[in-house]
Amino acid sequence: MALAQAPLLEIDQLEVEFRTETGPIVPVRGVSLRVDAGRTTALVGESGSGKSVTSLAIMGLLPRPFGRVLAGSIRFSRRNGEVVDLATVPPRGMRAFRGSEIAMIFQEPMTSLNPVLTIGEQIAEQVRLHLRLGREAAKSRAVDMLGLVEIPDARRRADEYPHQMSGGMRQRVMIALAMSCSPRLLIADEPTTALDVTIQAEILALIDRLRRENDMGVLFITHNLGVVAEIADVVTVMYAGEVVETAGVRDLFHHPRHPYTRALISCLPEHALRGEDGRRVVQAIPGSVAGSLDAPGCKFAPRCVHAVDACQAAHPQLDAVEPTHFVRCDRWRAL
Amino acid sequence: MFAAIVRKFAGMLVVMYIVATMVFFLTRLAPGDPASLMLGDQASLTDIEELRRTYGLDQPVIVQYILWLKEVVRGNLGQSIFLQRSVLQAIAERAEPTFFLALFSILIAAAIGIPAGIISAVWRGQRIDQVVSAGAMLAASIPSFWLGLLFIQFFSVRMGWFPVAGYGPPGGSFAERLYHLMLPASVLGIVNSALITRFTRGSMLDVLSEDYVRTARAKGLSEARIVLRHGLGNALVPIITVVGLTAALLVGGAIVTETVFGLPGIGNLVVSAVLRRDYPVIQGALIVIAGIYVLINLSIDVLYTFVDPRVKY
Amino acid sequence: MQRSPTRLFLERLFRRRLVLIAALILLVVVVLAVFAPLIAPYSPTGMRVTQRLRPPSFTNWFGTDEFGRDVLSRVIYGGRASLGIGLAVVVASMVAGTALGLFAGYFRVLDAPVMRLVDAMMSLPDILLAIFLVAVLGGSAGNVVLALAVVYTPRVTRVVRSSTLVVRELPFVEAARTLGVSTWRIMTVHILLNVASPVLVQATFIFAYAVLAEAGLSFLGVGVPPEIPTWGTMIAAGQNYADRSMWVVLFPGLAIVLAALSLQVLGDGLRDMLDPKLRKSL
Numbered sequence: 048m049a050l051a052q053a054p055l056l057e058i059d060q061l062e063v064e065f066r067t068e069t070g071p072i073v074p075v076r077g078v079s080l081r082v083d084a085g086r087t088t089a090l091v092g093e094s095g096s097g098k099s100v101t102s103l104a105i106m107g108l109l110p111r112p113f114g115r116v117l118a119g120s121i122r123f124s125r126r127n128g129e130v131v132d133l134a135t136v137p138p139r140g141m142r143a144f145r146g147s148e149i150a151m152i153f154q155e156p157m158t159s160l161n162p163v164l165t166i167g168e169q170i171a172e173q174v175r176l177h178l179r180l181g182r183e184a185a186k187s188r189a190v191d192m193l194g195l196v197e198i199p200d201a202r203r204r205a206d207e208y209p210h211q212m213s214g215g216m217r218q219r220v221m222i223a224l225a226m227s228c229s230p231r232l233l234i235a236d237e238p239t240t241a242l243d244v245t246i247q248a249e250i251l252a253l254i255d256r257l258r259r260e261n262d263m264g265v266l267f268i269t270h271n272l273g274v275v276a277e278i279a280d281v282v283t284v285m286y287a288g289e290v291v292e293t294a295g296v297r298d299l300f301h302h303p304r305h306p307y308t309r310a311l312i313s314c315l316p317e318h319a320l321r322g323e324d325g326r327r328v329v330q331a332i333p334g335s336v337a338g339s340l341d342a343p344g345c346k347f348a349p350r351c352v353h354a355v356d357a358c359q360a361a362h363p364q365l366d367a368v369e370p371t372h373f374v375r376c377d378r379w380r381a382l
Numbered sequence: 383m384f385a386a387i388v389r390k391f392a393g394m395l396v397v398m399y400i401v402a403t404m405v406f407f408l409t410r411l412a413p414g415d416p417a418s419l420m421l422g423d424q425a426s427l428t429d430i431e432e433l434r435r436t437y438g439l440d441q442p443v444i445v446q447y448i449l450w451l452k453e454v455v456r457g458n459l460g461q462s463i464f465l466q467r468s469v470l471q472a473i474a475e476r477a478e479p480t481f482f483l484a485l486f487s488i489l490i491a492a493a494i495g496i497p498a499g500i501i502s503a504v505w506r507g508q509r510i511d512q513v514v515s516a517g518a519m520l521a522a523s524i525p526s527f528w529l530g531l532l533f534i535q536f537f538s539v540r541m542g543w544f545p546v547a548g549y550g551p552p553g554g555s556f557a558e559r560l561y562h563l564m565l566p567a568s569v570l571g572i573v574n575s576a577l578i579t580r581f582t583r584g585s586m587l588d589v590l591s592e593d594y595v596r597t598a599r600a601k602g603l604s605e606a607r608i609v610l611r612h613g614l615g616n617a618l619v620p621i622i623t624v625v626g627l628t629a630a631l632l633v634g635g636a637i638v639t640e641t642v643f644g645l646p647g648i649g650n651l652v653v654s655a656v657l658r659r660d661y662p663v664i665q666g667a668l669i670v671i672a673g674i675y676v677l678i679n680l681s682i683d684v685l686y687t688f689v690d691p692r693v694k695y
Numbered sequence: 696m697q698r699s700p701t702r703l704f705l706e707r708l709f710r711r712r713l714v715l716i717a718a719l720i721l722l723v724v725v726v727l728a729v730f731a732p733l734i735a736p737y738s739p740t741g742m743r744v745t746q747r748l749r750p751p752s753f754t755n756w757f758g759t760d761e762f763g764r765d766v767l768s769r770v771i772y773g774g775r776a777s778l779g780i781g782l783a784v785v786v787a788s789m790v791a792g793t794a795l796g797l798f799a800g801y802f803r804v805l806d807a808p809v810m811r812l813v814d815a816m817m818s819l820p821d822i823l824l825a826i827f828l829v830a831v832l833g834g835s836a837g838n839v840v841l842a843l844a845v846v847y848t849p850r851v852t853r854v855v856r857s858s859t860l861v862v863r864e865l866p867f868v869e870a871a872r873t874l875g876v877s878t879w880r881i882m883t884v885h886i887l888l889n890v891a892s893p894v895l896v897q898a899t900f901i902f903a904y905a906v907l908a909e910a911g912l913s914f915l916g917v918g919v920p921p922e923i924p925t926w927g928t929m930i931a932a933g934q935n936y937a938d939r940s941m942w943v944v945l946f947p948g949l950a951i952v953l954a955a956l957s958l959q960v961l962g963d964g965l966r967d968m969l970d971p972k973l974r975k976s977l
Contacts (some may be wrong), residue, residue, distance in 0.1 A: 668823065
């Protein structure tokens with residue numbers, strides 16, 4: 048286990064604020080998580096839970112000038128061993144991290160590549176910037192990268208434009224782009240959500256292989272627990288801008304403590320209840336992320352089947368079930 | 383691939399046909415008989431009758447229309463009533479100042495509008511954006527002839543930097559003629575920069591919120607590179623469109639400016655033709671100007687294929 | 696916490712000080728034009744040969760023109776004609792353009808012919824088409840209105856047609872159709888209400904363009920007869936005196952700029968406020 052050494056990424060009590068026309072909102076409040084080198088941390092939550100905002104905060108890509116980090120730290124250990132707090136790095140300085148030490152792939156492979164530049168140019172551009180290679184060397188590195196992500200006929204493909212490729216191919220290109228400068232941390236924001244199931248599995252396998260071969264840490268953001276089971280070592284579950292549970296992947300699936308995590312797991316097809324006709328019935332969690340997040344109690348209480356009056360009154364703290372398993376629920380012992 | 387261009391071209395021909403037809407029939411609505419106009423007040427009735435016969439004006443309107451359309455298709459736009467030459471020749475003689483005026487104006491307008499629009503989009507909602515947007519709106523609110531008068535007063539009469547009006551003495555050098563275009567081109571450039579600014583701002587705003595711009599940021603590129611290579615590269619199609627169409631409309635739209643600066647261009651030709659009721663010239667000029675618009679429109683489409691790899695004809 | 700839409704609208708309006716200022720300026724200009732006889736210090740046509748081309752002073756704030764007429768009074772009266780013509784153009788092109796756009800958007804058969812006609816008209820520069828039409832119709836205030844209305848109708852037609860195409864596919868219009876609501880009712884009530892805000896925005900811009908175009912036509916001598924004081928005819932008449940008496944062209948021009956600018960700022964503000972899609976970009 049790599050726990051003994053300093054974590055690759057350690058987020059501590061991160062708080063992000065967005066200014067909007069109707070006043071400020073806080074999409075991320077007090078989030079802590081860690082990613083170790085060579086391992087995958089899954090960040091799970093519904094849309095609007097703050098998981099993507101967290102990833103943008105790591106990259107320093109919060110929409111300016113509306114979004115900013117209010118509090119907390121994002122400690123990242125660099126290739127040279129130095130540990131920096133990314134939350135305090137000025138915007139200009141973040142450029143040295145983006146694409147070189149921390150790379151990111153996104154949910155929408157169809158729109159995440161520039162339509163007017165060739166695939167090769169888009170990869171070479173980053174390579175030239177961070178690895179300081181010449182035009183020719185960068186181009187051949189781009190071709191190598193396309194080969195690395197198992198794109199056949201990479202040399203020819205490098206001269207093609209994104210619209211000439213399928214969604215799965217484009218996501219491979221995005222991964223090739225992300226890997227091109229050998230990042231220490233890969234942030235994958237729902238990289239398979241927009242893809243077919245068969246392609247999904249291929250992409251997951253590809254990311255997993257690259258992680259192993261390069262001893263790279265992966266922060267895998269998803270709303271799909273099924274994917275998490277396949278790829279993650281550690282899982283952090285978010286709800287309404289907060290971490291509600293963190294645990295090792297086996298621990299989480301076998302002993303989920305938070306009612307929200309349990310509900311998510313029961314939504315998985317293999318856990319689905321059998322209906323009257325014997326067919327599986329996929330349960331949905333009743334309700335949606337609550338509107339009045341300023342209420343004092345547990346954020347999940349309005350949707351929680353186990354909620355009691357006390358849950359509405361006091362805001363629960365993150366509690367250690369085991370040294371590596373935390374839960375934000377006052378009633379976890381009772382459930 | 384070719385079919386799309388052909389289809390577009392066919393559509394353009396229809397547009398041209400409608401313009402020609404519209405121009406013909408509206409002209410027939412005009413008061414005054416062309417034959418008596420040509421011969422002036424002193425003409426006798428028999429002279430007028432004879433002229434009507436030679437020009438086919440005694441025929442039913444629909445016959446006249448078909449005869450006229452035949453000639454137009456052949457490229458014959460008829461004879462000017464007052465200028466003792468063919469309409470096409472009259473237009474050709476006036477083409478140079480109009481062409482270069484439109485060219486310089488659009489270059490100035492683009493040189494102002496594109497950077498201003500980019501700056502405005504990048505710093506959207508901030509002070510500089512408000513200043514640029516207000517400036518663009520101001521530019522679009524200034525009558526070009528009035529700005530022309532002010533410019534002449536200031537830059538020509540007071541400072542003496544530019545000629546007051548005209549296109550230089552007959553037989554003057556090309557450089558001298560172009561020098562006479564600087565002030566009018568600046569006026570038109572400023573006035574027309576407004577639309578280009580707003581369009582550039584709008585398309586840049588659209589493009590800068592695209593996912594691939596986020597990807598470019600995630601690559602660690604400099605803000606300048608993100609905006610210019612990834613942003614502008616994609617916003618270019620709508621920008622080219624607006625620049626092209628503005629240029630096309632400048633060919634005929636510079637009328638007022640040509641008049642203020644006394645430039646012997648097509649606009650000037652049209653105004654004098656209107657004042658003298660020289661209908662063949664008016665008709666011909668309108669058809670030629672619409673034709674230029676249509677042609678530029680078509681070339682913009684062809685240009686797309688170079689700018690955007692997704693567009694393939 | 697909750698704010699009503701009206702409240703939000705007003706808050707946005709007040710936050711955009713520029714839009715508010717534009718609205719106020721426009722109001723002042725309109726009041727001056729409407730109550731010109733009560734406000735103008737002199738008669739706009741009163742000639743005083745001894746007072747020719749006097750520079751601005753306390754008695755004549757904007758100076759006097761080549762016939763000794765008070766420029767301020769003429770600018771105020773000129774606003775009457777210029778804004779009146781602009782307003783008439785707006786109303787006429789709105790009515791015609793909305794009707795054409797509705798028909799083109801709703802009845803598929805009419806779409807191609809109407810839009811081709813629109814294309815043809817838009818292939819000619821505004822001012823050129825206007826000059827041609829005035830030449831054909833003859834120069835009078837009424838004909839200038841008619842010509843400019845014809846010039847700007849295609850713009851409205853385009854806006855209304857594209858909105859109609861969108862709205863006619865919306866569930867509630869579909870529902871009304873299946874419920875047997877008459878075509879006429881669907882168009883007038885459902886579609887018209889939905890295209891109202893883009894048309895309103897377009898109206899403010901056309902108002903501005905029409906004021907500018909009228910001035911251009913009058914300047915070229917093919918618009919309103921020179922004896923009627925409009926901002927355009929004033930500049931046209933004054934241009935020969937511009938070198939010595941700048942004020943005779945300066946003030947009517949400023950009036951045009953002020954009116955057109957406040958109209959466009961207002962239209963821009965309206966568009967931002969009425970179109971929720973654009974709001975995020977601010």
